[in-house]
Amino acid sequence: MAVRLLVRTLSELCVTVGALMVLFVVYVLFWTGLRADSAMDGEIHRLQDSWATQPVATVRPSTPHKVPDSARPAPEVTPYPQGKAFAVMYVPRLGRAWHKPVLQGTGTDTLKRGLGHYADTARLGGVGNFAVAGHRRTYGDPFKDFPRLRKGDEVVLTDGRTWYTYEIDRAPYRTVPTDVAVVDPVPVKSGYTVPGRYLTLTTCDPEWGHSHRLVTWGHLESTQPVEDGMPKGMAG
Known part of the structure; x- marks a missing residue:
């Protein structure tokens, strides 16, 4: 009798543990994704609403401006407001519908709402290294397909006034979390040797x-x- 009771208790415990594990997986894969997608959509809508009230530029070039290699003044690292979205990123390689907000900071709460801009790295389009982090899995899986990125791929961002087109210069490189030099103004392992x-x-x-x-890693191409419309790489 005691043996039967023990077996029954262990069986019920296993079923309970199994059910809890399934619920946890559902939470990680489904619920956090739904919340993150909603949060990211909200950040993008708030940005677009704020951009809609910006003054329209009266003077604008008729063709994209290619960034010259000689444009190398001191790095520009003036911070954006902490935890606030300031740009939207598009990566055609990751899908025509792929677009995510970029927020200032890489804290846990920030990365639940989009991609995070590393503190003390360059401003968008600025001289230095504009560095951005994102979750591979959970919280919307923004960088789930990161390994698909290839040399020559475009990463396009906008701050509501300007389109910034970066071109990736090498396929993803694997390193350890303590390798913080990857976000240096001139990251050595990227192959770059001069400021840009x-x-x-x-x-x-x-x-x-x-x-x-x-x-x-990539460089600012143009x-x-x-007001001139989307960059060519995003058309079609």
């Missing part, structure tokens, strides 16, 4: 872990006013 207008994207690796980081 660079982009760094980072995410966790492996897909469901955080023991390592995936990193990719800019153009929003």
